[in-house]
Amino acid sequence: MKINVKRVRESKLTKVNFSDLGFCKYHSDHMFIADYEDGKWSNFRITPHEDLNLSPACTTLHYGQTIFEGLKAYKNKKDEILIFRPDKNATRFNKSAQRMCMPTFPEKYFIQSITELLKIDKRWVPSQENSSLYIRPLMFAMDSYIGIKPGDKYVFIIICGLAGGYYSEPVNVKIETKFTRAVSGGVGFSKTAANYAAALYPSVEAQKDGFHQLIWTDGKEHKYVEESGTMNLFFVIDNKLITPPLGDTVLDGVTRDSIIILSKDLGIDIEIRKISVDEIINSLDNNSIKEVFGAGTAATIAPIKTIGYKNKKYHIPQLSRDSISSTLLKSLNSIKYGETEDKFGWILKLN
Numbered sequence: 001m002k003i004n005v006k007r008v009r010e011s012k013l014t015k016v017n018f019s020d021l022g023f024c025k026y027h028s029d030h031m032f033i034a035d036y037e038d039g040k041w042s043n044f045r046i047t048p049h050e051d052l053n054l055s056p057a058c059t060t061l062h063y064g065q066t067i068f069e070g071l072k073a074y075k076n077k078k079d080e081i082l083i084f085r086p087d088k089n090a091t092r093f094n095k096s097a098q099r100m101c102m103p104t105f106p107e108k109y110f111i112q113s114i115t116e117l118l119k120i121d122k123r124w125v126p127s128q129e130n131s132s133l134y135i136r137p138l139m140f141a142m143d144s145y146i147g148i149k150p151g152d153k154y155v156f157i158i159i160c161g162l163a164g165g166y167y168s169e170p171v172n173v174k175i176e177t178k179f180t181r182a183v184s185g186g187v188g189f190s191k192t193a194a195n196y197a198a199a200l201y202p203s204v205e206a207q208k209d210g211f212h213q214l215i216w217t218d219g220k221e222h223k224y225v226e227e228s229g230t231m232n233l234f235f236v237i238d239n240k241l242i243t244p245p246l247g248d249t250v251l252d253g254v255t256r257d258s259i260i261i262l263s264k265d266l267g268i269d270i271e272i273r274k275i276s277v278d279e280i281i282n283s284l285d286n287n288s289i290k291e292v293f294g295a296g297t298a299a300t301i302a303p304i305k306t307i308g309y310k311n312k313k314y315h316i317p318q319l320s321r322d323s324i325s326s327t328l329l330k331s332l333n334s335i336k337y338g339e340t341e342d343k344f345g346w347i348l349k350l351n
């Protein structure tokens, strides 16, 4: 892959207010682009982050043939840049692509395009505590054609945005039993636009009632919990860490997978099994549930404070310092920021 580079005249880095990074309020200076035409990828380039030219007949705008990924780069104390498990995102990206009838982007290219872009935007990887550079690869059909069929032309892009802490306080979530995010046989496991567009309305309704997020339940019976917003879910019940299994309705989170591996390594008792809403409500009623948290790249580990279900609100007791979620967060962050040995081979260091 030969990449053409066109640099910005002037960096926007001087305009960043580092004391208030938010989440992707600031984009880095450059982006990566590649085109797919006649059955192959070409025209690999790094350009200033700029608007695209799109036909109003672009099929993606009408039919949503588009997928994305999300991963982060961190800076260690030696000012080296560490990327967390990009190979997992590469694999998942292509799994999403296949489900959406899109071409795959070779994993080697996926990793290389991220590293080459980060070499150019390396000053954008922040060094403050809990901050990172969020990396957003995406791909969509570029055909200008009002008719439904898989596209012939695609574009693969990577943009980056600065990320501070995501949720600054524990979150309130509502168990959703009317609307559905994903059904068996559908596209729930794919990071594709349809899942997020369909989730907006129920999420906004829940926000009106003071919730940050929803806990999605299975689309068939609304009986088992699946995941939450853009996070996978974990529960600590009777001192066991429990997370729902994957399947085609749940996104296979890199954070979820890392937590499962870390838990086993730390000797935390972990179970991967279905959890019913009834079990959660019962264990809230009898105080056997000690922790609930979401896990995803953007938020890392987000402790859940309140769960709403059928007009009732249940409160999770305040977490102790040695809670399972804070132990996992510390141990995950120490790997991400290069403070402990990378014993699972999760870090790709930029050289």
Ligand SMILES: *Cc1c(COP(=O)(O)O)cnc(C)c1O
Pocket: 070, 191, 227, 228, 229, 230, 231, 232, 251, 252, 253, 254, 255, 256, 295, 296, 297, 298
């Ligand atoms: C991205 C995402 C997650 C979390 O995946 P990570 O790889 O851990 O960031 C979970 N659920 C949904 C629906 C997502 O889009």
